[in-house]
Amino acid sequence: MSVPDLPTMCAALSDPTRWEILTRLGQGAMSASALARVLPVSRQAIGKHLEVLREVGLVESEQRGREVVYLVVGARLSSLARELDRIGRSWETRLLRIKQLAEQPDQDPPPRP
């Protein structure tokens, strides 16, 4: 499975129920049925959410007897965070440079295209 792009990763994190699921899994591995018992949605809905999270690598599944338990992958979220931070910083520095150029317009005028 390849690394999902940023919009896909963010789409997986754009649903409150999925955050609820991730938070529960952050406490320890759980099955879809166990999650459905503590969350106000059906097991099938939970299953679909888990599939979305699994596709982007935010959770992993593990067969335990007849149960399938899911574990959250914290490193995945951290790597996404690093990427977002890198982009945000590049925007900040770019904006800063533009502002600095605006403050000294006669020092080094940009070439006319």
Added chain:
Amino acid sequence: MSVPDLPTMCAALSDPTRWEILTRLGQGAMSASALARVLPVSRQAIGKHLEVLREVGLVESEQRGREVVYLVVGARLSSLARELDRIGRSWETRLLRIKQLAEQPDQDPPPRP
């Protein structure tokens, strides 16, 4: 305007067209019409995307003559990244602790609730 929650922030970042818009704005301020000229969607669609991005604080608008130009707010993305990283790390450490407990089960048994 209050700080949007994580799912709302991620929802704003879950659309490829919005990432395209943010990337363009990362190069410098642009108006909705200017964006519509370089992107394969209508100006109205661009306007809706900009409204979504403005609501979560990822862009700011500025009246320049008859135009309304938009600027990307890199700091907003960076703060989101910090929050995601904090959560991801907490999941990682929790998982690590569970694994360590599993390796030495007779050393310090957890109290029964």
Added chain:
DNA sequence: TCGATGTGCAACTAGACGATTGCACATCAC
């Protein structure tokens, strides 16, 4: 002044998405 350009608002459409119910099948415990 007048055309070109930019913006705002409204109505509409097609598709994605979250959630449900129902059923079939596997597996564990007594």
Added chain:
DNA sequence: GTGATGTGCAATCGTCTAGTTGCACATCGA
């Protein structure tokens, strides 16, 4: 064995959303 529990797949439904077109109005430049 038998009931209870867990999983998988399919069909369905209502809502949200990204996109469109159309029109009215404001503003800039020649």
